Amino acid sequence: MINEIVQQTNVKLNDVRLSHRKQNSPDYKDTDAIELKRFIGLLMLSSICKSGHENMLSLTMKLVVLHSEQLVILQKRFEKLLQCLQFDDKNTRDERREHDGTAAISFIFKKFVLNSQNCFNLGTAYVDKMLVGFRGKCKFRIYMPNKSVKYGIKILSLTDARNSYFYNGCIYTGKDSDGQTLSKNENKVQKPTQAVIRLAKPL
Template identity: 30%
Template sequence: MARRLQKMFRAEEVLDLILENPNPLDSEGEDIAAEAIDEDDLDAQPDSDSELSSDEETLPPPKKRACSGNEPTETAKDGTVWRQEQVGTPLHFTPIEPYAKDGEPSAKASRSIRSRLQSFLCFITLEMLCTIQQWTTQHARQEQQYWFMDLPELMAFISVIILRGVTKVPSLCDSWSANLGNPTIISTMARKRFQDIMQHLRFDDMFTRRERAETDRFAAISDLWESFAANCISSYIPGRHITVDEQLFPTKTRCCFLQYIATKPDKFGIKFWVACDLKSKYICNVFPYLGIKNSASMRCVDCYKYTCGKCTKPMPWQCQMCADSADNAQSEG
């Protein structure tokens, strides 16, 4: 700075200025020094401009700042506006609490279940049993006028079916045999009576089925099945994680929606989509796959979205859903 001042003032002039103002902090001295510095800065302006231009080429552009009231804000490159807030400021929305519950029976089920029988009636109610009794008797009386089955006998029939599923035997006759038979099954119901009920077992009105089947492929059991699925949903509160997958129930019944899956142990059967609680393996929702009428217009991804959405629709929205593969999980969003 001294070198630059020498360009404008000689030594004698500087001494005269100092002698005229003995106090260097005087306002006049400050004005003269400020004028000298300002003129020097103006002379050196071209050099500083070139330096700034070179710096601007190398440094990134400064971030934009937008003032909104008294709160300082900063706008990112993608347009996101960040606002500085003090610690403890209440938010404008309620934060989402994590859904950390484990699966448990609903309040309604907890109040009504005190025994195994009450647990069974929680899913298959007395009203549903009366419906099965009514339509089974209707079908049987087309051949035998005085055929009859009461509710205790129907429940005994269902218990035999459950026991046969637990104790595997090669054939139906073996369940009543002396060597392989189950003593509980033998004492509950005779084999001939069991086969007689199985032959006439029905779940809907046989005289209106043809009309209902035009719009519902599952018309033979759809009403009772929807009631069963609704009871499964209302009787249990699932945990945080729910799995959705297909399950093939083997059957030799001839129907239009029978599926063939080569990777399953039993190749033919009715395919069901099942939503289960991951921890307890409880069936939260289940419905049959009845085929797609316009299969050419629906992609596989759309089919998975529809299926998983239908399975998990009645579930708590905080639950996390898992599919059977990564592709399905991506398609479900």
């Protein structure tokens, strides 16, 4: 997963370097697995500290307090990585999007799900939905007024009832997305049942 993100992000960074004539700018240099892990670490810290709108200087001070200096990335570089982060081959995205509404993230999401399944033996299962906060441009972004984060991407999930371990999931892209990948007979049942069947496939 990391290597794929590094590869595709470097393609975007190179495009930006060429278009902005910044071939020698350190802010747009290629990234690598080590830097990307630091970048992800900062994003995780931001989430844990509930500091999505906090500037990087303040976050860096928290990192020093937490003795996590290895995670530090200069603020400007962090911002450029955030702008250029890519999860797929953008050259084939439009073609894939014709039959996959989540084309920009589906490869990484499916890989994450597979890794989750390979690392855990599921006990008692629990089906639920979660809303991943997101306010960017997205055709399947939804509004859920009963959630603390009201706008985002809905993920139907199969988790372990004891510890909430995420075992399987599918991204909700619209009213007909529950039955994707199911057979004709399976698609005849009600939509909530379709989602359960789809989530239970790996069991």
